[in-house]
Amino acid sequence: MGAPADALKKALIAGLVTLGLCFPIVALRTDANFSNQLVLTPRWGLTFTLAAIAAVGVFLISLLRPAGFERATPKRALDTAPPHPFFRYLPRIGLVLLLAYPFLALAISASGGPGLLKLVDTYGIQILIYVLLGLGLNIILGLAGLLDLGFVAFYAVGAYSSALLTTTFGLSFWIVLPLAGILAAFWGVMISLPVLRLKGDYIAIVTLAFAEIVRLVLVNWVPVTGGYAGISSIPKPTLLGLSLGPEPGSLTSLLGIPFSPFYRLAFMYYLVLALALAAYWATLRLRTLPVGRAWEAMREDEIACRSLGINTVATKVSAFAAGAFFGGIAGAFFSAHYGFISPKSFEFLESAMIVAIVVLGGLGSMIGVVIAATVMVGGTELLRELGVLKAVFGPDFDPAQYRMLLFGLAMVMLMVWRPKGLIATREPTVRLKPQPTRGAPAVSAGE
Amino acid sequence: MRWLSDPLLAVDHLSMRFGGLVAINALSFTVGRGDITALIGPNGAGKTTVFNCITGFYKPTSGRIALAQGGTLERGAIEALTRSGKKRTQGVNPELFLLERMADHAIASEARVARTFQNIRLFPGMTVLENLIVAQHKTLMAASDYSLGGLLGLAKYRAAERKAIDLAKAWLEVVGLVARADDPAGDLPYGAQRRLEIARAMCTNPVLLCLDEPAAGLNNRESAELTQLLRGIRAQTGVSILLIEHDMSVVMDISDHVVVIEYGVKIADGTADEVKSDPKVIAAYLGVDDEEVAVAEAGSVAP
Ligand SMILES: Nc1ncnc2c1ncn2[C@@H]1O[C@H](COP(=O)(O)OP(=O)(O)OP(=O)(O)O)[C@@H](O)[C@H]1O
């Protein structure tokens, strides 16, 4: 803990610096009036608010972490400590909440909260799609350590192939779902081939270019993909061959219950939840298999891997294929759920978002992916609505416009606070001794 | 003289050029089955380059590296394999391999040559035990039916994994690291990391173990322990050991056979006693380090 006086001094300086910086760019605002003359609108309230935020922020940060940024690097010893009990029970608590969520949402919206669609779709289904995508990239980037900046390409391949297969050949969603995964995995293998000889940054560039090529194909191959217009009226998934819509012959009419959009929404929610859980389970399994261990070993030291007889070419290809498979599945779900896709959904920003989810969550940590996806996707949506910010920044302030800025700020702060991501502890895939529990006397073996 | 009567590895006119620099020049030597062979020479002599050629990390500019598994390496058989254009023989005894034609991972998994590195290369973020399990990749991969059976949780894979853990545990006992099995390998002290790297190489079940300066950075007591460890490993498994070492007390203490190179050329080859009295070797070391010459002249040195 730093001395409060010291922190106060720093806070004062930060406040003054902010004031100085804001004076020309915030405080003096020029607007053109009706006769096209520039008028000066002073905005002192906003300027002082910003300065106060900076001062308070610096005060709090220097109180908590007096020695500056270098202390942010966690010591290795910390990484070996058993995780806090909260994190061990988190999966179970989370699972129960996830299963109950649509009904919680029903109760919340019934009691005057936000709309059901918003709650289940935006905060439920959309987050889970990103969890699925994050789990896919987690294999490539988190486990195998291959910086793939074009993960969205696999998402796009999955979405377009499933959309095209269902709309042109009338195939059912359930057949198309695994096909989309396999096709994306095929493209994962394709992209991994040129990447095999490359290292670090070069992989990033090649994958980035690949994603851009995929997007350009989607935009320009109009007869097949529809170009910017995209593909619409993609059929919705059915439950045991029965639709969940309002038309006659649907499941609700057969059961004789009145139609409600809630059923379909809940169905889609549970569907994507099942997919995300399956991906989670598969990754958990893969980590304890030789391929999974080889992925992690390759991330740690590729040359050592080869000296132990591990074929790193096959290992990289398998990582891309497995990660791309999850991406393709996510794409197929996305196209079926929204019923409409266009190249706009597969731009670089999406890749960046997925990379951010994996990195913020902590490379290789699956719980980290889940938390980061919730925070990032849910957070941006929440920021859109925060009317509270209007009170601070004045009535003209539109939080939706500034959400990316606020969000970036939050991310920078998070990375400074936890440079290894939210979950920096790595759970070993195998143990010789049962895991020590927290609070038990530490058995240190010398050294 | 097993390197003459019963060789396991034959390096034949090996040359390696890096642009204009000739790192190894027409180097030939053999390694005896069950021997501890030392490859020594001044800094920059090309020792690590020889290792990199043997283990496939460098493709030699020219030359041949032949290895026999399960019997003596016969000249005639090597010639026949070389002419056939193949990388290895299939289903004969002894099994022959031409390492210069094989990929690095195949040399480790098929020809069963394991190595350590001059600058330790562990998987620092993975635990000590995981490091040893990763080394058994080939066996486990086959047991998991290339991941499909493993993904379904078949009993066969679980049994194979238990066996792998037992083998890892046995090696941890040999190198005295059982207590640290579940700690990240990067947290171990330097000497323990060196021992772990040797244990990891042994987990691949090699016929030839190549150690690049295993005693570098160790104190006298640790060096003496290392010699004991290497002798124990050879006695237990019968593995042949090829090591690069600057510490003459270690070299003279454990080597059955010493090969000396300078500027990529062999200048001496024989038993430790023969080599240390060789005037060319003394001259080579004179220009490098007086202390090491004194050691070479004085013969064995108390650790
Ligand atoms: N990849 C490479 N590219 C260019 N030159 C290299 C390469 N590897 C080794 N060399 C050169 O080959 C020569 C032999 O190097 P090598 O590392 O084999 O020596 P060494 O005997 O292992 O030395 P030390 O005792 O210092 O480890 C050196 O001159 C080195 O600079």
Ligand SMILES: [Mg+2]
């Ligand atoms: Mg060297």
